[in-house]
Amino acid sequence: MSFQPGAGRALMRSLGYLRHYRLDALGALVALIVVSLANLAVPQALRIAVDRGVEHGDSTIVVLAALALVGLALVRGLGSFLQGYLSERASQGVAYDLREALFARIERLSFAYFDRVEAGQLISRITNDVEQVRQFAGTGVIQITSALLMLLGTTALLLLINWRLALVALTTIPIILLVLLHFVRSVFSVFGKLQIAIGKLNAVLQEDLVGMRVIRVFGQERREEQRYSAANRDLLGRNVEALNAFGNNFPLIFLTANLGMLAVVWYGGREVIGGSLSVGELVAFTAYLNYLLFPILTIGFQMATISRAQASALRVFDVLDEPDDLAERPDAHVLPQIDGRIEFRGVHFRYPGAEQETLSGIDLTIEPGQTAAIIGTTGSGKSSLVSLISRFYDVNDGAVLIDGHDVREVTLSSLRGQIGIVMQETLLFSGTIRDNIAYGRPDASDAEIEAAAHAAQAAEFIDVLPERYNTVVGERGLGLSGGQRQRIAIARALLVDPRILILDDSTSSVDTRTEAAIQDALDRLMRAGGRTVVVIAQRISTVRDADLIVVLDGGKIVARGTHAELLEDSPIYNEIIQSQLVDDRQPSSSAVGGGQ
């Protein structure tokens, strides 16, 4: 068995979540004790029925004992219903709390976290891992408690009835425990390998689903089938190994338990013949024997779930304990209505875990109403620079100030509420087009939403959709093209009516007419209403119209100025302008010449 350090503590910590549901948990425990007592009383009723009733020819006692059995069953039934229901309520409550805590944590983690951790892993934390912990916190704890109660109670009663016979019966327990331990060990090593085999199989599946077209193009279906089949056969082999672990050990456990029964009947039978034991006591004894085996098996099974639950609890708390690197200061104030002045003061920034600085020594001021265009090659730090304005990351040195307020000293919601962003890749959420446009302002009126769509050049295509603004989009709805999504994103940003607008000007993989429409919308967005605009520029026209152009290279500002100034003095600016047009420029000029 493998125990990770701190796993036990993590598990105890997850049990701590039960305290919000202590009434349910306590009720389940009481019900459990009632069930155990009722169970332990059953063989006694049998004994009385046989010894005092049947043997003495007293039918009344027989009937009374039978009624007592029914009464015990009713008590037990009620108890086990309550125990099942209450422990489910408590454990579902724990799961609910854990899921919500995880979700709230994840929603507020900084971008740096999502650069590092895959979405799939986080989903698995909230679904699978929480479920593992829940099962342990609910059924696991209850079942172990119940098993221990039954084990102790049964042992005590067996010793009371006839201690010699009890000792004969109890010799089977160490043997069963040994077999069980062997089983748990072997099953653990098999399960480890099983998990690896499952992982490999699923990796093939995922890769092939994503690369399906490539497989078809190169006609490699049969080969992929063989690859999957090989991984699948490997998994089957592991599964059979796991089965054999069950098949080899469980019959042995039952055989040992049955041998205990045989020993009791034989030895007990001799005692009955010798007169030191009544038939009723022997009947009760054999009934108690059944109570011994199942608790031991339960504990064995729970051992397996404990170690899984421990690993899950560790993973859950790993996310919950993720330091909130963007936590608001206790004295953070609300950023008042801003004019839109952005200042970078000696900013150094390095992605967590990265060795090199992404931005080093950035000093930059953008005045309210100005349009600043950021240019530079991939990896020069453009996206990082704009991410710092909304405080998606914190600087390592220096400060980012909005209207003179350090972004770390204001509340995140008041800061981000005044900044609009159009990202390069636009994600639409499942819901209507209306919901998606109103994403940043769910209370916006229909008129406002339509106005925003109009300004973003999105109204044109929305109006021809059968359900217009009520058309459902997103993964389960209508698929929109890249250009259409981008225009929705622009409408979304427009609706927020921010003082500061950040946008990524790249309109990749859309056709020229769509691109023209988007650029038109972007241009309007930039010019309207005297906003401060920071744009990661890809187009000459954007750069030409900007009040300030900032050229980034290797995380440093290497040139700044207007288009005219930079054309004159900055070789690197000229190079970037040229290289971005590198192949298209020449044919363009000759074509223009040819066209004339």
Added chain:
Amino acid sequence: MRPGLESFADHESAANQRAVARRLIGEMRPYFRKWILVLLLVVMSAIAQAGAPWLIGRAVDDAMLTGDSRKLALLMLPLLGLYALNALAMRGQIRVVGVIGQSLLADLRERLFSRFLRAPLRFFDRQPTGDLMSRVINDVETLNQFFSQILSQTIGSFFALSGIIIAMLLLDVRLALVSFAVIPVMLLTTSYFGRRARVVYRKARETTGDVTAGLQEEIAGVREAQAFNRTDQNISRFRARNAANRDANVQAVGVSSAFAPAIDVLSTIATAVVIAYGGYQVVQGNLKIGVLTSFVLYVQQFFRPLQMLSTMYAQVQAGLAGAERIYAMTDEPMEPVDMATATRLDDMRGEIEFRNVRFAYEPGNDVLRDVSFTVAAGQTLALVGKTGAGKTTIANLIPRFYDVDDGAVRIDGHDVREITRESLRAGVAVVLQEPFLFAGSIADNIAYGRPDATREEVEAAAEATGAARFIRDLPEGYETQLGEGGGSISRGQRQLLTFARAILSDPRILILDEATSNVDTRTERLIQQALATLMAGRTSIVIAHRLSTIRTADLILVIDSGRIIERGTHAELLNANGAYAALYRQQFRDEEAAEVAAD
């Protein structure tokens, strides 16, 4: 009205479940021989389980009450034999039933996977990858529990049950009939809880699905949520789904926790009746005390299968639901198979002809209308037009990813439907916009289409496309392992590798989706050069975005709403001053502007 509708839906789904269950059972046919073995083992353990209480009863009557300790010892011998038999039968059952179940699951997985590999591509247009993954992983897993636990345990117990019934009837008919009296009540209870459980567990599954589906989206969009200040709203929306799921689960467990005790109470009533009636008979001298002991032991075993079923109800339901989803997938139509008369096209020259092609992804919504054109072998065709005009669709019809609804696509004069798919695709290579690489070495990836290629051929292909330079700079060169999706190298480098992959398979026809994406300038230059090499001497169909490609094309088709609205060379089309000229001016106005500014 509403309850009526609900019970109708319930009835529907119950019938559906029966059909799915029948089909699942039908899956076992190939394991017929193994099942015979299982049957033998089950009979063995039924004998053992029915025999042991009988022997114990005999021990009470014939040995203990008569004081015969030699008889007692003698009776222990067959008891030992029965227990050993039981253990052996159990071991066999676990293994054989388990192997059947696991093999069946492996078959199902493979069947799903093969289905995916042969499903028409339009299938993937509708299904997100995550959904398909979940079919193969989660749905098959619910069946795993179904087979590994329920099948082996319930089959065993029901056979044991018949053994017990026979033994009880043999021992004492009247007492046996008395103890069977609760059975009708029990069946009614089971069916009542079954119906209730189906409803509540479906609700629980649905709410769990809501939580998971919502999560996928919320976590993918967490950056948007933060940028638009939506965090608090999202948390409260999640809270609502989370609470609905909790409540549905509690309700479901409320039903199943009532079921098990109900069965327990009923089985105890049966025991009590046996004791009361049997005890009375013993007192009257009509029954031996040992027989009564046997009966008490029997009755306890008697109800175990039902009790077990009551605890596994949720799993059975989940298993059937999983099976239903799996079958929905395996029932999807496959790519049409080759016609019986299909011939191989081995020496493809590369002439392409579209003859009055009409095509729709969904019936009634034509994407291509009456498209006709011819490209001579070795020529380059550029497709131009806005998103959704039908450019990609034209390209998709050539390797027959889809079949035309009307007209024909012909290669070297042969209708593509009359050529074997394998020989058709061997002659056509497609370079996709999104460069996709498999996990494995760089050499493996270049040789993907021709696994038998020699190292020299692989390196020559890399050399020809300009990929060799960066490969040589990698510490492990051609043996560099790429992660899933080729994560460890840049996007531009990945693109170069897909070019090398295409050139190694040496196609006669090359289809290229040429979106300019965010790559740095030097890589862009390399890609341009590689493209020229790639296209040389082949028929090329290019979904064009680069002016240089369009200008040098032998033929340009301007596509709009599924029709060819203009065709000709660059010079011809500019002179015509139509749609192409307008598009052209629009696309390159920036460059013109740059020149004006620079002047």
